[in-house]
Amino acid sequence: MSKIVTSIPLPPVFYHATETSYWRRDDADRWFKVNESGAKNFVADRSYLKSPANPGTNSEVDLCLMEIQAKQNIAYVGPLAGYDAGVYRVCGNQILVTDSPQFITPKPGGWPTLDALFSGMLVDGIIDQRPYLYGWIKNAMESFRQRRWKASQLLAMAGPVGSGKSLTQNLLTVMFGGRSAKPYMFMTGNTQFNSHMFCAEHQMLEDEAESVDIRSRRHFASNIKTILTGRDQNCHGKNRVALILQPRWRMSLSLNDDPERLQVLPPLDQDVRDKIIVLKICKARMPMSTGDPELDEQFWKKLVSEIPAFLYHLDQWQIPENLRDDRYGIQAYHHPEIVEKLEQTSPELRLLELIDRALFNGIALGRPEPWEGSAAKLEAWLVRDHSPVQYEARRLLTWQNACGAYLGRLKDSDNELIKGRITKRVLHGQTIWTIRSPLHDEPVVEDPGQPPRPPEGLGQ
Secondary structure (H helix, E strand, O other): OOHHHHHOOOOOOEEEOOOOEEEEEOOOOOEEEEOHHHHHHHHHOOOOOOOOOOOOOOOHHHHHHHHHHHHOEEOEEEOOOOOOOEEEEEOOEEEEEOOOOOOOOOOOOOOHHHHHHHHHHHEEOOEEOHHHHHHHHHHHHHHHHOOOOOOOOEEEEEOOOOOOHHHHHHHHHHHOOOOEEOOHHHHOOOOOOOHHHHHOOEEEEOOOOOOOOHHHHHHHHHHHHHHHHOOOEEEOOOOOOOEEEOOOOEEEEEEOOOHHHHOOOOOOOOOOHHHEEEEEOOOOOOOOOOOOHHHHHHHHHHHHHOHHHHHHHHHHOOOOHHHEEOOOEEOOOEOHHHHHHHHHOOHHHHHHHHHHHHHOOOOOOOOOOOEEEOHHHHHHHHHOOOOOOHHHHHHHOOOOOHHHHHHHHHHOOOOOOOOOOEEEEEEOOEEEEEEOOOOOOOOOOOOOOOOOOOOOOOOO
16 A cells, blocks of 8 residues: 555545435535545645556555445434534444534623513512523523533423514524424324434424324323434434434423313323423513514524523523432423313313213212222223213224323323322233212212122123
């Protein structure tokens, strides 16, 4: 091999085998793709000879490219959330990050417009939700600046149209480096490809989220855990081999606060409660005039101009001790009004309504005996012919063991009206559920046509 190839460092050219392409930097220090001919010209410009010393042998340029293919090959090329442009080794692979996020430098100063915006959105009577937003942003910025991965929560903002929730998401994009991605289709199982997500620090979910069926919501919940609490992420692009990367990102969701739209959120069960912050966004008067493109642009420029001072404030501000969390930095919070609306649409509460109609006639005759039996027996009773809830139950219990899963969530519910009504025990290897009737202050006369308990044999 030529002495020049072995005696000096290889030129700053990298080879991407999947695309059979080469990458180098331009005069502005930006990475761009070149073909083999372009790579050879670049190498030759570094004093490597294009012509072989002897006929039938490789030239110094050819030998150099062979060394580049062997030693400077990359498994991934492109932007990567939370990384500056450069070459890294991640999970055993050498990768080339082509672009850097554009973070804003914090500076002392005032931020009255942002303060007025967030106060109007997040102060709901005696409930001040600002510490949760500020703590979430503070932890995100610390992770980005330190170039250090840290588990995070989904920030969900629920409020009426025009309340500022989408505006806040756009401000978060600016704070988080200026890049955003739309992960919803992947998170609900509508596509298996997610490589576009790895190019942005802000994973932004907006009102385009349409899937409110429980399967999509559970899939969504599973991906919240995977994407936000796992360091290693599977990056899969179309017609590309998947590989593991370690992006540093945050995720926000904005949605309307009507019960139907809130069903986009997953059920807030024990498995996901600590991984979601749910804020109620109030519709207050904006701190500046808006309503036409010129006024809207002035308002936006004013808000962006105050971001350096706002971030400086967050650097000095300390999360209150009672709100700190060792894993996420800030505790999860769920506004009680949003939780109440969400619970009204949860499938487990719908099941309890059907149970009360089918087993207890929706009333409690004094304190009747609890019902006991397996989830399969309960489901069979609810969907049987002549059941008063036959059609509703069949629409609700559409997947295997749905009844058992919903009973489990009811058992673990913190809702005061539900707590203690559902319990379970294991008998001869089978889970036996005990369902107690709803309690009323005054007994109601039983409808003789509908007994409050199923006939003997249902619970066995």
